[in-house]
Amino acid sequence: MLVSFVKFRTIPRFLNINKIIVRKYNVPRRALMYVPGDDPKKISKSLTLDVDCIALDCEDGVAVNKKREARETIRSFLDKGKPSKDRDYDFGVRINAFDTEYWQEDLESCLTAINLPDTILIPKVETADTIKQFSEEVKQRIKSDKKINVIIYIESARAFLNIVDICKTAEGLSKTSNIQPVSLVFGSDDFCANIGATRTESSIEILYARQKLVLVAKAFNLQAIDMVYIKYKDLEGLKKQCEEGMKMGYTGKQVIHPGQVPIVQEAFLPSASQIEWASGLLQSFEKHQKDGKGAFTYKGSMIDMPTMRQAENVIKLANLKKT
Incomplete structure (x- = not known):
């Protein structure tokens, strides 16, 4: 199931994780x-x-x-x-x-x-x-x-x-x-x-x-x-x-x-495998945020804010694909 991008728009615009600042999402x-x-x-x-x-x-x-x-x-x-x-x-x-x-x-x-x-x-x-x-x-x-x-x-x-x-x-x-x-x-x-x-x-x-x-x-x-x-x-x-x-x-x-x-x-819409990766990453991010954890790993990789933005990008495009 696709993760709704709207759900992740509630992430604060400036969230300091490992001294990395989340910027406003870049449009595709x-x-x-x-x-x-x-x-x-x-x-x-x-x-x-x-x-x-x-x-x-x-x-x-x-x-x-x-x-x-x-x-x-x-x-x-x-x-x-x-x-x-x-x-x-x-x-x-x-x-x-x-x-x-x-x-x-x-x-x-x-x-x-x-x-x-x-x-x-x-x-x-x-x-x-x-x-x-x-x-x-x-x-x-x-x-x-x-x-x-x-x-x-x-x-x-x-x-x-x-x-x-x-x-x-x-x-x-x-x-x-x-x-x-x-x-x-x-x-x-x-x-x-x-x-x-x-x-x-x-x-x-x-x-x-x-x-x-x-x-x-x-x-x-x-x-x-x-x-x-x-x-x-x-x-x-x-x-x-x-x-x-x-x-x-x-x-x-x-x-x-x-x-x-x-x-x-x-x-230039994302593939099914890209959507699956991004959905899982953002779900993992939300879980770690609820647990009060900052930096985390996903599928063997340390996740930083540029990677988060890439995942958000994929999900936003996936939502466009559904319309």
Whole structure:
């Protein structure tokens, strides 16, 4: 029997076990859907969809002469507030890369809105200095302890050489600043262009990079979001690539068309064995809490709070599977 996720929402938001702090549950991001920030109709449409993560785009999805319009349109939607749905979802903004002239205006616009976005997505991160600079910019604009989720894009050879340092820096800053890293994204097309690779249907040319991103993401308890499937009308091909990515350990996929959302979100639901593991873990946690015990073992492993969050994630997805 599935354990109700609602039952475990009663766990205190900040519960100190072995000096590990439980943070607010991170929403699943099976489908991360880009919506051009300069198109209010498409943004309004996206808010009616059952999608885990909406990324209002200031970057690749917006022409250079439309950057300002996108910024202003996104700001107007943020001012109105995040529309409520039957379940939680991520409402974020993808800013322009730090090697452009646009990113500071993007940040200024969305971080001074009446309502902050849940998440900022930072493309083309190549060194830890970008994360440090981003953290300082956020600190200057948010005069509270409010946390902003951060999704980091790895899209070049240099980025992959520095990926561990990037994640270490983001993890460290999460303890002292307003940023909370939640996901790594594999930007496959920019990566291929950067290294001069020729794209193939099998994607063998990017296999190493694709697997490395998952490895590092999991080492830092981050979600791993897979590459875009550009043939948006080929749903069979999309499903196949989703299943391939999930077997590698990816937890979600970038989406460029609403028609891709159902396929992607179904593909990244947990298996029966994952549900059984998570259910048992959370039941064991509840028992140990009632007995006044902190740290505990489950099936031979010492359980910490990142593992607890993973179990909660599985159960929340399992409950979505039932609906």
